[in-house]
Amino acid sequence: MAGRPVASRQERARAQELARRIRALREARGWTRERLAKEAGLHTRTLVRLESEGPVQPGFFTVGRLATALEVSLDDLFHGAGRPGGIWSVGYEGRDIDSFVACVREAQIDAVVDVRLTPISRKPGFSKTRLREALHGAGIDYVHLRALGNPKDNRAPFWEGRLEEGRARFRSLLVAEEAEAELTQLAGLVGTSRVAVLCFEQDARRCHRTVVLDEIRRRCAVEVTELA
Incomplete structure (x- = not known):
């Protein structure tokens, strides 16, 4: 048979x-x-x-x-059922949780990938559990990739405008086995889903996620879109 x-x-x-x-x-x-x-x-x-x-x-x-x-x-x-995957960049600085969820939902994002080292926030709704619940309520998946977070001792360069220094240091950390595994996981998601990479800063240039996005752009040959 x-x-x-x-x-x-x-x-x-x-x-x-x-x-x-x-x-x-x-x-x-x-x-x-x-x-x-x-x-x-x-x-x-x-x-x-x-x-x-x-x-x-x-x-x-x-x-x-x-x-x-x-x-x-x-x-x-069927709206969106045949859409190609892709990657977006988003920061929650200056947003409340309701407007954030509405924004990613309007962009038809399938999954939000959180690249904060520690997904805890003083802004209501943006700590891991509450954020995941809010996104799931809108039919959006939540994934936390801790190994793609920026360590505390590399944050000052981004805050103080020494961006190339901060990016170079963070780039050197991506060769670690766990970081490489999570980059591969993220690349796989981008191949089949509309993915928004999340951190705090609204301006991705002041955030380590720029390095993550550049690496995914190189691996997947996709354009990165800023989520306004």
Whole structure:
């Protein structure tokens, strides 16, 4: 008996993006999976599988029922499901948590990658747990890559305008095994998702994330977009 055809990486990526889109629309309505399944006339286990795994070829009628229940067109439901990956740069300086989440959601970001060494902030909502909860509530993934954080003893050059000194020091730290592994992880995300790299400074030139972004630009041959 012939087995199921093996899905390509691109097909899996599109399915995962569709799963995120359905989850985001459901959560925006404040619905549980059970509620959406009932409204769409589907088994809850079907929706669980669709949201968590993203079947490569979901049935047309299944998708149609979900679109009807969520009161969106099929085009809206699939909006973004075939988008290429990419990378954005964002700082939360001068923002509150609500405007920040609205900004990344409007840009259709799939995942926010936090490159702070210690993801703790005096600004309400920007410490790791609260930030992750706020992003998940908007259907956006949160990833913390600690090894791509800037150590405390290399922050003064960025604050004092000695940017090349700070960048050179941080660049030398990226050869460490853990940092290299996390750069590879980030590059993989960029290949299939719309990723925003996050730190505090609004101006990326004053932040070590510029070095991270330059390295990903080199590895993935992608342009970096500043998220206003």
